[in-house]
Amino acid sequence: MNRIVVLAVSVVMVLVVAAPTAFADRTQSPPYPIDETPLILPATGDPNAYDNLSCEFPVSVVSSGMEKPVQLPSSFTIIEAGRETTLTNLDTGKQVTLNVTGAWLFGGVKDEPSLLKDTFTGTNLVGFEETGFVLLEGHFTRITMQDNDGNYIVVQQLTGEGQITDVCELLS
Numbered sequence: 001m002n003r004i005v006v007l008a009v010s011v012v013m014v015l016v017v018a019a020p021t022a023f024a025d026r027t028q029s030p031p032y033p034i035d036e037t038p039l040i041l042p043a044t045g046d047p048n049a050y051d052n053l054s055c056e057f058p059v060s061v062v063s064s065g066m067e068k069p070v071q072l073p074s075s076f077t078i079i080e081a082g083r084e085t086t087l088t089n090l091d092t093g094k095q096v097t098l099n100v101t102g103a104w105l106f107g108g109v110k111d112e113p114s115l116l117k118d119t120f121t122g123t124n125l126v127g128f129e130e131t132g133f134v135l136l137e138g139h140f141t142r143i144t145m146q147d148n149d150g151n152y153i154v155v156q157q158l159t160g161e162g163q164i165t166d167v168c169e170l171l172s
Helices: 004-021 167-171
Strands: 039-041 058-073 078-090 096-102 104-111 114-127 132-146 152-166
Touching: 078 167, 096 114, 096 167, 114 152, 132 167, 152 167
Parallel strands: none
Antiparallel strands: 039 058, 058 078, 078 096, 078 104, 104 114, 114 132, 132 152
């Protein structure tokens, strides 16, 4: 009897976790190739620098692979990626190639329509005020809200389980 209960609970848990992705409209669009044009991130202090995606030196970012946005039945969207990204310190030439295959789930928070929740699973490259330019490996979430001027305010800083690696340190 215990085995039947455990099996039944296991099946229900799998369905609860898998159902939102299984019922997503995956026919929306096929995966598409990522633009392989190098993106140059100016150094910190450069007037053209991206606040949360800069190091003390300019960085070249070149990605290849595929990605696909998937709109879920809820207000969430998943960006599924399978890419290889090469980062280069343009001052020294030091390179790091990363397998960035994570998923980014984003959308409104249930019962709190003014809040936006970002969930990162797997391996993702991100840049936030509280972290700087980092490589996430694991499962992390962050919650923001948009003010009347269109600016995003951090409500919950990036939290989760896994490893956070400073990209600028990797390239130093």
